[in-house]
Amino acid sequence: MSDQGSLRSTLHERGMRMTPQRQLVLDAVRELGHATPEEICKKVQGTAATVNITTVYRALDLLEQLGLVRHTHLGHGAPTYSAEEHEHVHLACHRCGRIDEVAIELLDDLAELLMSERGFELDPTHLALSGTCRNCREAD
Amino acid sequence: MSDQGSLRSTLHERGMRMTPQRQLVLDAVRELGHATPEEICKKVQGTAATVNITTVYRALDLLEQLGLVRHTHLGHGAPTYSAEEHEHVHLACHRCGRIDEVAIELLDDLAELLMSERGFELDPTHLALSGTCRNCREAD
DNA sequence: TTAAGTGCAAAAGCTTTGCATTGCC
DNA sequence: GGCAATGCAAAGCTTTTGCACTTAA
Numbered sequence: 001m002s003d004q005g006s007l008r009s010t011l012h013e014r015g016m017r018m019t020p021q022r023q024l025v026l027d028a029v030r031e032l033g034h035a036t037p038e039e040i041c042k043k044v045q046g047t048a049a050t051v052n053i054t055t056v057y058r059a060l061d062l063l064e065q066l067g068l069v070r071h072t073h074l075g076h077g078a079p080t081y082s083a084e085e086h087e088h089v090h091l092a093c094h095r096c097g098r099i100d101e102v103a104i105e106l107l108d109d110l111a112e113l114l115m116s117e118r119g120f121e122l123d124p125t126h127l128a129l130s131g132t133c134r135n136c137r138e139a140d
Numbered sequence: 141m142s143d144q145g146s147l148r149s150t151l152h153e154r155g156m157r158m159t160p161q162r163q164l165v166l167d168a169v170r171e172l173g174h175a176t177p178e179e180i181c182k183k184v185q186g187t188a189a190t191v192n193i194t195t196v197y198r199a200l201d202l203l204e205q206l207g208l209v210r211h212t213h214l215g216h217g218a219p220t221y222s223a224e225e226h227e228h229v230h231l232a233c234h235r236c237g238r239i240d241e242v243a244i245e246l247l248d249d250l251a252e253l254l255m256s257e258r259g260f261e262l263d264p265t266h267l268a269l270s271g272t273c274r275n276c277r278e279a280d
Numbered sequence: 281t282t283a284a285g286t287g288c289a290a291a292a293g294c295t296t297t298g299c300a301t302t303g304c305c
Numbered sequence: 306g307g308c309a310a311t312g313c314a315a316a317g318c319t320t321t322t323g324c325a326c327t328t329a330a
Contacts, residue, residue: 019284036319054322091260092267118273120274127232127267127268134260197294197295
């Protein structure tokens with residue numbers, strides 16, 4: 001992952017800057033683990049109350065282009081953003097909504113299979129796997 | 141899958157009916173493969189122009205409760221609905237948006253692993269796997 | 281100076297809700 | 306008649322867009 005300095009350079013090459021708002025959004029994403037744009041906005045507004053949710057959306061887009069954050073569809077509703085170093089596969093229970101995480105290596109075999117059979121390069125962190133968690137199954 | 145008759149009985153037990161609108165929605169879902177509520181609505185309106193999108197949403201909810209259709213999040217934006225017998229795993233290319241399908245058995249090993257390690261019962265049809273398709277990779 | 285970045289308001293997409301009307305049983 | 310189902314309009318929620326103002330290089 002790029003450090004502060006190289007991030008600034010990357011932005012500078014594109015005629016862009018690391019503004020306080022963008023830094024706050026990045027900090028919030030890193031701190032919150034995975035969070036919706038609105039949650040991120042709330043967090044940011046804890047420090048800088050006037051930051052608008054529009055700016056949060058724009059900052060998230062930019063940070064995603066830069067490869068610093070990514071978003072994941074954990075289930076219905078809003079996507080959640082997480083820092084790039086937060087590399088897990090998400091398991092979303094569609095009964096209770098709980099999100100669990102497993103090591104990304106669990107998908108290695110599948111990824112290889114998809115590549116050899118279809119030429120499809122799997123991005124295992126982008127979407128959650130959906131199903132029923134142990135608790136909910138046992139509650140049946 | 142239940143046939144016409146048993147479907148009617150199931151509905152009847154709940155004090156509900158198989159209305160023309162619901163039948164049209166079910167037909168449209170089966171015919172279209174996977175389609176958004178709006179696409180389904182357009183299709184239905186080809187036959188019965190006055191059917192409202194509200195009714196489509198309500199019919200889809202009901203048909204999903206009855207296990208006749210299911211919805212899948214193929215990526216950003218609207219979910220797509222497909223008939224229950226339409227059992228594939230979806231591969232969504234996040235570059236070009238193309239949707240490909242692979243046999244569900246490809247996930248058997250993974251499903252078994254998740255069950256034994258986490259007690260998580262995978263529902264492989266609910267969410268698409270995200271990545272980059274061959275065309276887009278070769279276009280690099 | 282000037283182009284990027286921001287905030288605000290409004291628009292846009294998707295989905296749900298409230299309510300009066302319709303039509304089966 | 307009574308209740309489910311429908312259509313319509315309006316509201317709700319998330320996200321995007323347009324635009325004028327601000328600010329850092």
